[in-house]
Amino acid sequence: MFRLIFSPRMLVSFLMGFSCGVPLLLTLSVLQAWMREEGVDLSVIGLFSLVGLPYTLKFLWSPILDRFTLPLFGRRRGWLLLFQILLMAAIAGLGMTRPAVHPWMVAVAALLVTFFSASQDIVVDAFRREDLSDNELGLGSSLYVNGYRVGMLVAGSGGLILADHFTFHQVYLFMALCLLPGVLTTLLCREPEVAEGTPTTFREAVVQPFVEYFQRDGALLILLFILLYKIGDQMASTMTTPFYLDVGFTKTQIGAVAKLFGFWATIIGGLVGGVILLRLGIVRSLWIFGILQAVSTAGFSLLAFLGPSLAGLAAVIGFENLTGGMGTAAYVAYMASLTNKKFTATQYALLSSLMGIPRVLASAPTGFMADSMGWAFYFFFCALIAVPGLLLLRFAGPLAAGTQ
Missing domain, CATH: 1.20.1250.20 (MFS general substrate transporter like domains)
Incomplete structure (x- = not known):
């Protein structure tokens, strides 16, 4: 049992969970604190909850990730690496916006963060299911959930604490760098083997x-x-x-x-x-x-x-x-x-x-x-x-x- 708990596959589940947990609060509590500090109206802050819609609607573009494989690193790792890099850029970009001057730019940047974050979630969930056997799925899921919570703690509590000592621009840049362990995990882990095959047509990926x-x-x-x-x-x-x-x-x-x-x-x-x-x-x-x-x-x-x-x-x-x-x-x-x-x-x-x-x-x-x-x-x-x-x-x- 201990050999399984401390196996590389379980470590991958934990680190991928951490990478998925970091972005969530950067468009919620941390962003709300920044906007309030900048004097943005509460009604506008409330509307920003809508940028979280990609987390609810992610099934709409998930068939694309089942159907197509990028040229490098395989079907799961290829998409995952792409979304992680884009997510780091989006978080850093969100940190460069000015909430009091251009709130619409903040909304666009935050929406990009949630879209790439939700896309990362899609691929990580699929990777975990395909990488772990049925009897490993429970333990792997628990480690993923714990990694997710640690990521949320780092971004939520850690981000607000850092904001007392640094600017929010610097905080968001630091949080973008916190995704580097996820990128390294993607580069070093193995691509899951799927004996069931993959969809061969877009219709099969969407409808089937x-x-x-x-x-x-x-x-x-x-x-x-x-x-x-x-x-x-x-x-x-x-x-x-x-x-x-x-x-x-x-x-x-x-x-x-x-x-x-x-x-x-x-x-x-x-x-x-x-x-x-x-x-x-x-x-x-x-x-x-x-x-x-x-x-x-x-x-x-x-x-x-x-x-x-x-x-x-x-x-x-x-x-x-x-x-x-x-x-x-x-x-x-x-x-x-x-x-x-x-x-x-x-x-x-x-x-x-x-x-x-x-x-x-x-x-x-x-x-x-x-x-x-x-x-x-x-x-x-x-x-x-x-x-x-x-x-x-x-x-x-x-x-x-x-x-x-």
């Missing part, structure tokens, strides 16, 4: 992935499971910060415990989840982690009764982030196991886009719900709403290849 998927038994049931498995966890996490403040915790306590302590709990959860996935397989792990996620969500209801107890906050946050990290690792591995290796990029891009729908739609009414229900009952409801997803797992789990 959807035809192949929806011809499967239980295809719609699986999609419904993907929508519902983490919906309770996502609804709860949307309202945690207002909850902490209402209970009586200070912003310093929230930052220290909920953010930093919670981050490391999530990392540990991902690692532990990866080992359990290796032992038990994806479906059994989904059962265990799903139940633990629901129990940890109910823990917020208990905290509502305890009040501003720092020990209670640490316990609830630690357990919730631990189980959340485990559940995400199994969830990502499950989606990867659903893909046909001939159409990996397109099918995984579609499924991962679908994964984001509950985070947007189900989270929209959470403020009204919490206000009308009260915090204790709201989080108990979030725990209960996880049950339909678990019930669907009884039918959806055995339908995916390589999940046992």
Whole structure:
């Protein structure tokens, strides 16, 4: 087991995850802080959330990446190297813009960052599915997720800390250089071998992935499971910060415990989840982690009764982030196991886009719900709403290849 955990392929999964995690917050919290510092109107800052659309729509151009192979480095590594270089240039270019003077130029540069970042995600997800065997997929997915979170921490927290000592232009240039480990990983790793072959026509690349998927038994049931498995966890996490403040915790306590302590709990959860996935397989792990996620969500209801107890906050946050990290690792591995290796990029891009729908739609009414229900009952409801997803797992789990 230790030989597998510390194998080159697992290191590649982690480093590629890091490379995918760095760009995300550079067009969200870091960019928002820069624009606010420059005096940009809040309404304009709010509209900038639309530059994240490529992450949701990435399935639209993923067939191109399945169909065509660039002249150098192979189908996956060739596209990946191209997008990483373009992404570094786009991040550096975003850092050269002037938000207060030309916000439209900032929007164009940020849109280029998200487009190349989403394209990198497509190729990395396909690479991981094709490079790892079915029994390695769970552990590899957990290491990818952990690498992604470390990349987000470096860009989000690290970027804001650096901005207190350097200009935002310099911060964005430094963040562009943080993608160099990903470039080196692409150059040094091997190109995955795909025995299933590749699409030979553009029509086959665009149409066949959807035809192949929806011809499967239980295809719609699986999609419904993907929508519902983490919906309770996502609804709860949307309202945690207002909850902490209402209970009586200070912003310093929230930052220290909920953010930093919670981050490391999530990392540990991902690692532990990866080992359990290796032992038990994806479906059994989904059962265990799903139940633990629901129990940890109910823990917020208990905290509502305890009040501003720092020990209670640490316990609830630690357990919730631990189980959340485990559940995400199994969830990502499950989606990867659903893909046909001939159409990996397109099918995984579609499924991962679908994964984001509950985070947007189900989270929209959470403020009204919490206000009308009260915090204790709201989080108990979030725990209960996880049950339909678990019930669907009884039918959806055995339908995916390589999940046992």
